[in-house]
Amino acid sequence: MAEAGNDGLPREAITAGVRVRWLAMHGFIRGLAWLGARRGDAQARLIADAQARAHPAAFIEELRGQGRLISGQGAHITVDHEIAHQVLRSDDFRVAPSGEGLPKRLRRVAERTDSGLLHPLQAPSLLSVEPPQHTRYRKMVSSVFTTRAVAKLRNRVEATAAELLDELPDQTGVVDIVERYCSQLPVTVIGDILGVPDDDREMILHFAELGAPSLDFGLTWRQYLQVRRGLVGINLWLVDHLQQLRRNPGDDLMSQLTQVADQDGRLDDRELQATAGLVLAAGFETTVNLLGNGIRMLLDAPQHLATLRARPELWPNAVEEILRLDSPVQMTARVARRDIDLAGQRVRRGQLVVVYLAGANRDPAVFDNPHQFDIERPNANKHLSFSSGRHFCLGAALARSEGEVGLRAFFERYPDAQLAGGGSRRPTRVLRGWSSLPVTLGSVRSPVGS
Numbered sequence: 319m320a321e322a323g324n325d326g327l328p329r330e331a332i333t334a335g336v337r338v339r340w341l342a343m344h345g346f347i348r349g350l351a352w353l354g355a356r357r358g359d360a361q362a363r364l365i366a367d368a369q370a371r372a373h374p375a376a377f378i379e380e381l382r383g384q385g386r387l388i389s390g391q392g393a394h395i396t397v398d399h400e401i402a403h404q405v406l407r408s409d410d411f412r413v414a415p416s417g418e419g420l421p422k423r424l425r426r427v428a429e430r431t432d433s434g435l436l437h438p439l440q441a442p443s444l445l446s447v448e449p450p451q452h453t454r455y456r457k458m459v460s461s462v463f464t465t466r467a468v469a470k471l472r473n474r475v476e477a478t479a480a481e482l483l484d485e486l487p488d489q490t491g492v493v494d495i496v497e498r499y500c501s502q503l504p505v506t507v508i509g510d511i512l513g514v515p516d517d518d519r520e521m522i523l524h525f526a527e528l529g530a531p532s533l534d535f536g537l538t539w540r541q542y543l544q545v546r547r548g549l550v551g552i553n554l555w556l557v558d559h560l561q562q563l564r565r566n567p568g569d570d571l572m573s574q575l576t577q578v579a580d581q582d583g584r585l586d587d588r589e590l591q592a593t594a595g596l597v598l599a600a601g602f603e604t605t606v607n608l609l610g611n612g613i614r615m616l617l618d619a620p621q622h623l624a625t626l627r628a629r630p631e632l633w634p635n636a637v638e639e640i641l642r643l644d645s646p647v648q649m650t651a652r653v654a655r656r657d658i659d660l661a662g663q664r665v666r667r668g669q670l671v672v673v674y675l676a677g678a679n680r681d682p683a684v685f686d687n688p689h690q691f692d693i694e695r696p697n698a699n700k701h702l703s704f705s706s707g708r709h710f711c712l713g714a715a716l717a718r719s720e721g722e723v724g725l726r727a728f729f730e731r732y733p734d735a736q737l738a739g740g741g742s743r744r745p746t747r748v749l750r751g752w753s754s755l756p757v758t759l760g761s762v763r764s765p766v767g768s
Contacts, residue, residue: 327551332543339431340542342424343417347536354391361390361672364649364747365536371747374648375689378677387661392419393651393670394663397677399684399702401661405671407707411652415439415446416535418653419670435549436556438532438599442592445709452708455593458585459712462575463597468715471507475720478506479727486759492738495728495757500609501602503724507716508601512594513563513570518555525551526602533748541745552598556591572597601713607646607744607751608637608721613728614755615640615691617737622693623729630726636693637721642701643691648676648750650705675702676750734760 347365354362360381363370370377378397381388386398396402405411416439417428441447444455482502486493493499505523508514514522528548531541560576567573572594579585585593616623616636626632651672654665665671679701680688692698704711711717729735741755 327547327554335431336433336546339428339433340537340539342420342427342431344535344537344542345539346420346424348538350391351536359390360384360388360395361393364395364672372743374676374750375680378674378680381674381677382681385661387663387665387671389663393672394660394665395672395674396661397674397681398661399678399681399700402673402675402678402702403706405652405660405673406650406702406705406709410655410658411671412448412655413446413709414651414653414670415441418651433546435546436553436588436592436595437549438596442589443596444593444712445596449708455585455589456708456712458579459575459593459597461578462571463712465715467571468719471511471716472719472723474510475503475507475723476727478503479724482506483727483731486732491759492756493759494754495613496606496610496741496752496755499728500613500724500752500755501606503609504602504605504720507605507720508598511570511601512559512572512598513568514559518559521551522555522598523602524548525555526599529599530603530744530749531746534746552595553591556595556598560587560590560594597713600711601716603749604646604711604713604717605720605724607749608641608717609724610752610755611644611646611750612637612640612721612725613735613757614737614741614752615644616725616729617735617757619691622691623733625693626726626729627733632693633722633726634718635695635698637718637725638698638701639691639693639695640721640725641703641718642679642685642695642698643689644750645676645679645701645703646749646751647703647705648748649674650748673702675705678702731763732759732761733763736760 351362351365355366363377381395381397386396386401388395396405416437417425420428437443438445442451442455444452447455482499486498501523505519509519509522525548528544529552531537532545532549537545563573563576564580567577575593576590579590622636626636649672651670654667654669654671656667658665660671682688684700685695685697704714736758737756738758739756742753744751744753
């Protein structure tokens with residue numbers, strides 16, 4: 319029997335097929351990106367240039383100076399809000415599954431070495447399919463994940479935030495606010511939605527963190543193995559969890575979805591697992607980054623905290639501005655279905671267009687002083703952080719609610735909180751957030767009603 323690791327999974331033997339798949343899907347791209355970055359290729363720099371990731375504002379402005387649509391090595395890229403909005407909503411473009419854009423020979427290698435693991439960028443994930451499959455999956459989720467159901471969760475979000483804040487040390491305590499609060503709030507809420515037992519939630523958090531770079535391209539060998547381990551863990555857990563929900567359904571939304579999916583065979587087991595896995599990952603990743611980014615931005619701008627104390631009705635708009643200025647999801651991509659003219663350039667059928675959401679969110683044609691943090695910005699909600707069109711994020715309303723409740727609760731409880739160090743960013747490109755953020759909590763203000 320294989321020896322188990324600290325997370326309970328057996329230590330996997332690394333086969334030749336695993337190594338070949340990494341070379342085809344990531345190693346080749348990394349080598350190509352290294353060469354392209356030396357020539358200044360925009361897409362290559364997204365992979366190989368650490369400064370582009372560390373200082374996105376400067377990189378965005380550099381790209382903007384090159385035009386509305388930049389042609390690069392095998393793909394186009396845009397930081398233009400109008401073009402981004404058009405591409406995301408147009409039927410002339412489709413989503414780009416993992417491996418899209420690879421040479422045909424490498425794509426065949428990737429297909430032959432596919433392990434069968436569910437992946438967010440491979441069918442039947444909602445992120446990787448188009449109508450009619452996408453319409454069917456989304457309709458199923460929407461039938462359960464209704465506006466009313468999300469609104470009812472707000473009380474649970476508020477109660478969870480209060481419980482987590484009660485557990486933090488007071489006065490002179492220094493905590494990693496990402497570990498103790500920003501990650502715990504969304505994993506608890508999404509756990510309630512999916513009917514995850516309390517004892518499983520730390521394990522789910524662990525697997526989600528391992529799998530976070532799965533949206534990136536050009537992974538290192540070490541990152542690839544980490545992602546693979548996270549995906550194996552989530553896949554195994556989902557199979558068992560959904561079986562248990564079928565035997566003993568609860569009043570959670572996933573139990574309801576399971577029952578609806580089983581009616582007339584509307585979703586098969588793999589489709590249901592993919593849908594549940596995406597709800598789990600998306601419900602966690604966006605919000606933990608939103609909370610961490612928001613706490614850091616507000617601690618760096620005490621004048622905005624003073625304004626929010628005086629005018630708490632601004633909290634929803636402050637969340638929109640945080641989403642705009644430091645988007646939890648930095649980019650996405652689409653593939654042209656046919657030859658099309660875009661911004662005066664010809665995009666050929668099958669070519670990739672990388673939509674740099676973070677750049678579109680800082681377009682001066684839409685947002686005045688786009689690099690300025692302004693919680694009173696009148697059109698802050700015009701950002702594209704949740705995408706647009708038929709792939710608009712299903713969990714956007716929940717993420718907004720968790721962001722507003724979570725940030726407001728933290729700063730009302732700890733009005734004197736301060737940064738206690740620089741923190742560290744997550745080593746991901748598509749997702750942007752903090753992996754750690756040390757904070758001195760300062761004095762505690764008792765919650766209202768205590």
